[in-house]
Each structure stands twice: as structure tokens, then as C-alpha cells.
Amino acid sequence: MPLTVATWNINSLRLREALVARFLAEARPDVLCLQETKSPVDKLPTERFAALGYGRLIARGEKGYNGVAILSRLRLEPLQPIDFCGRGDARHVAAITEDGLAIHNLYVPAGGDTPDPARNPKFAHKLAFVDELADWSRGVSGPTLVLGDLNIAPGEDDVWSHKHMLKVVSHTPVEVEAFGKAQAAGRWTDVTRALMPQGKLYSWWSYRARDWEASDRGLRLDHIWASPDLAPKARTVRIARAVRGWPQPSDHAPVIATFG
DNA sequence: ATGGTGGAAGGTCCA
Numbered sequence: 001m002p003l004t005v006a007t008w009n010i011n012s013l014r015l016r017e018a019l020v021a022r023f024l025a026e027a028r029p030d031v032l033c034l035q036e037t038k039s040p041v042d043k044l045p046t047e048r049f050a051a052l053g054y055g056r057l058i059a060r061g062e063k064g065y066n067g068v069a070i071l072s073r074l075r076l077e078p079l080q081p082i083d084f085c086g087r088g089d090a091r092h093v094a095a096i097t098e099d100g101l102a103i104h105n106l107y108v109p110a111g112g113d114t115p116d117p118a119r120n121p122k123f124a125h126k127l128a129f130v131d132e133l134a135d136w137s138r139g140v141s142g143p144t145l146v147l148g149d150l151n152i153a154p155g156e157d158d159v160w161s162h163k164h165m166l167k168v169v170s171h172t173p174v175e176v177e178a179f180g181k182a183q184a185a186g187r188w189t190d191v192t193r194a195l196m197p198q199g200k201l202y203s204w205w206s207y208r209a210r211d212w213e214a215s216d217r218g219l220r221l222d223h224i225w226a227s228p229d230l231a232p233k234a235r236t237v238r239i240a241r242a243v244r245g246w247p248q249p250s251d252h253a254p255v256i257a258t259f260g
Numbered sequence: 261a262t263g264g265t266g267g268a269a270g271g272t273c274c275a
Contacts, residue, residue, distance in 0.1 A: 011275080012267055036275080038268065064268045110275055122274090151275095207265040207275090251266080251275085 001233065002260030004029045005103070007147035007222050008243075009204070009252035013037040013069065017045045019246055020071075024052050027240065027256055030074050031097075033105035033147040036250075037067030044069065060090035068093040068105045068148075076103075084132045085125060101230070102140075106133070106148035115172040123169065126151070130178040137186025146188060146225040149252065152179045155193070157200050158220035170219055189231035191224040191257050196237060203239050204252045213245060224257045233259045 006029040010016050013034060024032065032054070037044065041061045049057070049071055058078045059069035067090045070076065079094035079102060091107040109129055112122030130152070152175050156162040165171035183190065192201065202218025209215045226234060237257040244253045 015267070036267090065274070112274090208263080210264085248266095 001099070002235070002258060003031075003097075003101070004256065004258045005031045005033070005145060005147060005224065006254050006256040007033045007035070007105070007149070007224060008254035009035040009107070009149040009222060009250060011036045011038070011250040011252070013044055013067070014039050016248070016250060017048060019243070019249065021048050021052060022246070023240070023243060023254060024049065024054055024071070027254070029256060030072065031076075031103060032071045032254075033103070034069045034071065035067070035105070035107040035149040037061055037069050038064055039067055041069075058093055058095045060093045062090045066090045066107060068107050070095050070103065070105050074098070079104075082136060084129050084136075091129075100143065102142060102144040104144065104146045104148075106146060106150065108133070108149065108151040110151050111169045111175070113169060115167065115169045115174070126169075127174065127178055130175070130182050134178070134182040134185040137182055137188065140186050140227065142227070143230045144186075144227040145230065146186075146223070147255075148223065149221055150179070150223045151221050152176065153219040153221055154179050154190075155220075157198075158202070160200070160202070160217040160219070165219075170221065183225065186225070187228050188225035189228070189234070191226050191231070191234045192220070192237050192239070192255060194231065195234060195257075201239060202241075202253075203255055205244055207251050222252055222255045224255055226259075230259065235260050 076095040111126035117124035
């Protein structure tokens with residue numbers, strides 16, 4: 001402490017190495033959790049990040065899909081990854097700081113287009129994943145952060161239109177309920193909403209919009225959760241919306257929080 | 261009701 005952490009779905013780390021370097025240079029988080037790195041670990045870039053002071057990379061990856069990575073300028077020790085849903089997907093990676101703070105980086109399945117687990121196996125997978133996240137959360141102890149692309153926008157102000165999004169995967173009642181159960185199971189504090197309770201907040205804007213910034217049809221899919229002992233230490237949080245407007249961007253913006 | 265864009269892999273899946 002003090003500590004700055006960030007989460008960012010990067011949508012290919014190899015393609016956006018320069019954007020990550022720019023973000024690290026400008027925001028200077030101590031720890032950055034990345035999702036959708038879309039690469040085997042041995043093919044990830046490291047030198048440029050190391051030159052900026054980020055000499056630690058703890059990652060899991062597979063060819064073309066998923067992939068999670070923790071970049072850090074603090075010393076970290078890897079923790080045992082969790083194989084949610086027993087598929088061997090690279091959707092979780094974790095590490096612990098020298099101070100004993102556990103950091104869990106998660107990439108929850110998007111869930112496909114049809115919000116019906118009986119007809120859409122991807123949606124069933126998403127719900128099962130969040131259920132397992134609840135089971136795991138019940139057993140967590142000690143100062144812990146969960147960061148990542150949880151692919152669910154829980155609140156009415158976490159989506160551009162609550163009415164429109166009720167039937168769209170990421171904001172359906174069944175997902176929001178599962179999300180709430182996982183949050184309650186770990187007594188997790190949603191750090192972003194704890195510090196910014198009012199107003200619309202988004203961390204993702206579709207590539208398909210003609211003008212993402214003007215239409216501003218966003219969703220808050222990216223989250224930072226803190227355990228009960230850590231939550232009172234949260235000082236600031238921001239969503240780096242401008243990053244969504246950088247050249248050749250990810251469709252997600254980073255979320256950054258400080259603790260102290 | 262549909263298609264809109266983007267990444268990686270590789271002749272299509274995923275988001």
C-alpha cells in the first residue's frame with residue numbers, strides 16, 4: 001500500500017502491445033490484469049513491458065482464444081490457477097504480492113447470442129461458470145482482489161438502456177441474479193460502484209457502432225471486486241474511456257483503482 | 261428482422 005491495480009480486456013495482446021505500453025507509461029498501475037490475450041504464453045511480448053518496469057508476467061494462454069495475463073512491477077508469486085467448468089480454458093490466472101494480497105484475474109465466458117441455457121450451450125457455460133465463481137468465493141479468505149471481464153453488466157446504470165438490454169446476453173435477469181449470488185457469496189465489494197454509486201458507467205463499446213462515442217451504447221462488463229478487509233481501503237476508481245478512442249483499440253477500456 | 265466490426269486461424273469460430 002498504496003497500490004494501483006487495473007483490468008483491461010485487450011482483445012489480442014500481440015496486436016496491441018504498443019497500446020499496453022502506452023497505457024503502462026501513462027497510468028503506471030502496479031498490477032495490470034489483461035484478458036483475451038489470444039496467444040500461447042511463450043508467444044507473448046515481454047521485453048517492452050520489462051523496459052517500462054513491468055518485469056513480471058504471470059499468464060495462461062491458448063492459441064487464438066481466451067488467455068489471461070498479469071503484468072506487474074511488484075514482485076508476485078503465482079497461485080494455482082482454477083479450472084472453472086473443467087475445460088482447461090485459460091480464463092483464470094492468479095498471483096500474490098509480497099504483502100500477501102491475492103489477485104485473481106478472470107475472463108468469464110461471453111455466453112453467445114441466445115439467453116437460454118437449454119438451447120445455447122455457451123449461455124449454459126456462462127451460468128455454470130458464474131455458479132462456480134460463487135462456490136469458490138465462499139471459501140476465499142485474506143485480502144483478495146478479483147479483477148476482470150466478467151461479461152455481465154449488473155445494474156440499470158451499467159447499460160445504455162435497461163429496457164433494451166433485459167433480453168440481451170450480459171444483462172438478462174438470470175445472469176444478473178447469478179452475478180449477485182457470486183458477489184454475495186464472497187461478500188465482494190464492487191469497488192467501482194462503491195466509489196461512483198450514481199450515473200451511467202460503461203467499460204465496453206461495440207465495434208459495430210458507426211460512432212461508438214456519439215451513440216455511447218456501452219456496458220459495464222469489467223469489474224474490480226475487493227474482499228471485506230480490503231474494500232475500506234479503496235481510494236479512487238476510474239474508467240479510462242479515452243483509451244477506447246486510441247488507434248486500433250480494444251472494444252474495452254481499462255478500469256483502474258487505487259488502494260491505500 | 262437484420263447486419264453491422266474486429267481478431268485469429270486458416271477456408272470459420274468467437275466476441
